[in-house]
Amino acid sequence: xxxKSNEKKExxxxxxVIEVGAAEFxxxxxxxxxRQKKNINxxxxxxxxxxxxxxxxxxxxxxxxxxxISLAYxxxxxxxxxxxxxxxxxxxxxEVLDVSPDGFTFKATVTVKPEASxxxxxxxxxxxPEVKVSAADIKAELKPYIDRxxxxxxxxxxxxxxxxxVIDFEGFKDGVxxxxxxxxxxxxxxxxxxFVPGFEEQVIGxxxxxxxxxxxxxxxxxxxxxxxxQVVFKVKVHEVKEKQEPEVDxxxxxxxxxxxxxxxxxxxxxxxxxxxxxxxxxREFETAVIDALMEKLECDVPQAMVDYRADKxxxxxxxxxxxxxIGFEDYLRMMGMxxxxxxxxxxxxxxxxxxxxxALEAVAAAEGIQADDSDxxxxxxxxxxxxxxxxxxxREIIKEEDLRRDLxxxxxxxxxxxxxxxxxxxxxxxxxxxxxxxxxxxxxxx
Numbered sequence: 001x002x003x004k005s006n007e008k009k010e011x012x013x014x015x016x017v018i019e020v021g022a023a024e025f026x027x028x029x030x031x032x033x034x035r036q037k038k039n040i041n042x043x044x045x046x047x048x049x050x051x052x053x054x055x056x057x058x059x060x061x062x063x064x065x066x067x068x069i070s071l072a073y074x075x076x077x078x079x080x081x082x083x084x085x086x087x088x089x090x091x092x093x094x095e096v097l098d099v100s101p102d103g104f105t106f107k108a109t110v111t112v113k114p115e116a117s118x119x120x121x122x123x124x125x126x127x128x129p130e131v132k133v134s135a136a137d138i139k140a141e142l143k144p145y146i147d148r149x150x151x152x153x154x155x156x157x158x159x160x161x162x163x164x165x166v167i168d169f170e171g172f173k174d175g176v177x178x179x180x181x182x183x184x185x186x187x188x189x190x191x192x193x194x195f196v197p198g199f200e201e202q203v204i205g206x207x208x209x210x211x212x213x214x215x216x217x218x219x220x221x222x223x224x225x226x227x228x229x230q231v232v233f234k235v236k237v238h239e240v241k242e243k244q245e246p247e248v249d250x251x252x253x254x255x256x257x258x259x260x261x262x263x264x265x266x267x268x269x270x271x272x273x274x275x276x277x278x279x280x281x282x283r284e285f286e287t288a289v290i291d292a293l294m295e296k297l298e299c300d301v302p303q304a305m306v307d308y309r310a311d312k313x314x315x316x317x318x319x320x321x322x323x324x325x326i327g328f329e330d331y332l333r334m335m336g337m338x339x340x341x342x343x344x345x346x347x348x349x350x351x352x353x354x355x356x357x358x359a360l361e362a363v364a365a366a367e368g369i370q371a372d373d374s375d376x377x378x379x380x381x382x383x384x385x386x387x388x389x390x391x392x393x394x395r396e397i398i399k400e401e402d403l404r405r406d407l408x409x410x411x412x413x414x415x416x417x418x419x420x421x422x423x424x425x426x427x428x429x430x431x432x433x434x435x436x437x438x439x440x441x442x443x444x445x446x
Contacts, residue, residue: 002021009109025104062099077108087113094109111304113358124421127288128281129284138266141269142269146248149256150245152164152243154239154241158207159237160190163189164190165188165203165240166185172231198214208237215231286413289413293360309353310350313353314343360409364409371405
């Protein structure tokens with residue numbers, strides 16, 4: 001391999017012209033010939049026994065060139081990058097310039113990380129969400145436990161919203177029963193919205209033993225056979241049941257939790273809810289900090305870098321879906337999406353991820369932030385425990401340079417977050433003006 005030229009181009013790119021010599025190219029041709037010869041038929045030779053020179057004489061010397069180039073160029077490309085000290089951040093654009101039995105020359109346009117600078121990254125103005133848990137919140141957390149401990153009791157009265165009616169029903173279109181429109185002893189929670197609009201509302205008010213015809217018009221966006229159709233459902237109510245909730249006291253807490261008192265149970269629910277909300281608030285705060293930081297970034301991001309990141313994100317997502325036993329194409333059909341839709345979404349996320357990384361790397365560079373050996377050791381140990389792997393295996397899978405880079409980025413983010421300032425509050429003068437405006441609006445409405 002020989003680098004014939006190395007020229008810096010616009011948009012953070014280098015153009016390398018790389019020459020692969022005769023020895024390397026002929027070795028690649030030999031490998032291709034040995035792989036393919038078992039399928040080659042030449043008159044006068046048993047299948048797979050024709051010498052390479054005879055094959056080339058019959059079909060032309062260039063018969064193996066294309067496959068040999070594909071075999072030889074990756075090693076030549078990697079060697080050229082190493083020699084030139086270039087670290088690509090996207091797929092290269094490759095073009096074969098010339099080829100002969102003495103070798104071939106190709107051009108590689110390589111995208112590299114752009115130059116990035118950042119200023120005023122300390123003291124960003126970002127609001128930090130305040131996490132609170134009210135008595136109403138804890139009551140809402142209790143509700144699923146109450147619902148599970150509730151029971152349905154038969155009542156002798158008209159059905160009302162929230163009750164469960166045990167019904168027989170059959171639907172008719174133009175006097176003819178239609179498929180899927182019949183059920184017997186079906187328990188329908190009134191107000192659940194589980195039946196076609198208008199059905200549950202007309203069952204409300206019925207009593208056990210009562211029969212009724214319900215006039216229903218199906219929505220326009222229903223199945224084609226019934227979309228917009230006017231039908232009649234014949235309904236008979238067998239039983240009306242109401243939900244009876246348990247007494248919410250210490251005994252209830254003992255039955256549904258590990259706690260002896262209701263107060264202890266509520267306190268635990270509140271603590272867990274606050275922890276979840278705090279975690280969500282921290283994520284939202286971090287996202288807002290990164291958004292504010294990216295506005296300070298001065299950098300022309302190459303589109304090839306974004307496209308490469310998008311492809312990797314889409315590939316990772318597809319692998320996660322397929323690891324659950326679902327084909328990615330089947331998944332897209334279930335989601336009503338196309339590959340182009342997914343790629344567009346990936347590009348949006350990829351652009352943000354690339355700009356975020358560039359901004360944080362610029363901060364790390366400005367502050368001289370690096371990950372030392374102890375940071376790497378701690379992260380490897382953490383990953384090993386998380387994935388139940390040996391530390392050595394983790395080091396085999398993850399490149400140390402990538403790990404150091406990610407750790408430095410995290411340190412940079414923590415530095416920026418720690419220096420955030422709360423947004424300035426309205427001055428008294430501005431607040432008075434706002435109140436006057438509000439007051440004026442209220443008078444206008446009156």
